[in-house]
């Protein structure tokens with residue numbers, strides 16, 4: 001984690017530059033309403049990019065069948081849906097916000113990931129300048145390379161990009177959907193479609209084949 005000393009220095013240095021930007025934009029950075037803004041912006045930027053300065057959270061795993069004799073289904077499909085995320089588009093440093101869905105097939109070791117740890121991974125890779133396609137790929141790789149050693153992973157992002165919403169083309173409806181597949185999901189299109197149906201059984205157009 002960042003030390004508070006580093007954090008204070010960073011806030012100070014970034015705030016200095018934000019103050020200059022406010023001036024360049026034509027506002028008075030010393031007026032009452034805005035004089036604390038450079039510090040607030042600096043803190044917000046640091047908060048939204050903490051993933052650049054910290055290491056990836058550990059994915060705690062549990063072994064199915066460790067303490068009981070339940071006959072767990074082989075190749076169990078696990079889907080975490082509707083993980084809300086916000087990230088910063090690397091082209092404009094504006095937020096993109098939406099949902100990430102993560103599916104995986106339990107590997108031969110019978111290990112599963114702690115639910116919250118996957119959300120921590122989503123948050124971690126979101127907390128940096130990003131593009132959505134890289135975000136879903138990094139989450140997929142983090143799970144594939146973790147101790148759960150799944151047979152496959154599928155990560156889907158569904159987000160509104162503020163750089164498209166508030167500026168440029170100003171499209172307020174367009175959402176970007178991106179999917180990263182690893183392992184068995186690369187070969188088994190029926191499995192991919194099963195996940196898509198689970199995510200939205202009412203929207204048949206989500207089918208990829």
Ligand SMILES: Nc1nc2c(ncn2[C@@H]2O[C@H](COP(=O)(O)OP(=O)(O)OP(=O)(O)O)[C@@H](O)[C@H]2O)c(=O)[nH]1
Pocket residue numbers: 089090091130131132133161163164167168169176
């Ligand atoms: N594929 C993808 N594109 C993104 C993402 N975030 C932003 N973009 C796009 O990245 C592109 C950057 O294009 P540029 O032409 O360099 O930027 P620009 O002049 O601001 O483009 P406009 O947005 O069209 O005004 C734009 O088309 C953005 O919509 C993302 O996560 N994935």
Ligand SMILES: [Zn+2]
Pocket residue numbers: 089090091092093094161163164
């Ligand atoms: Zn952008």
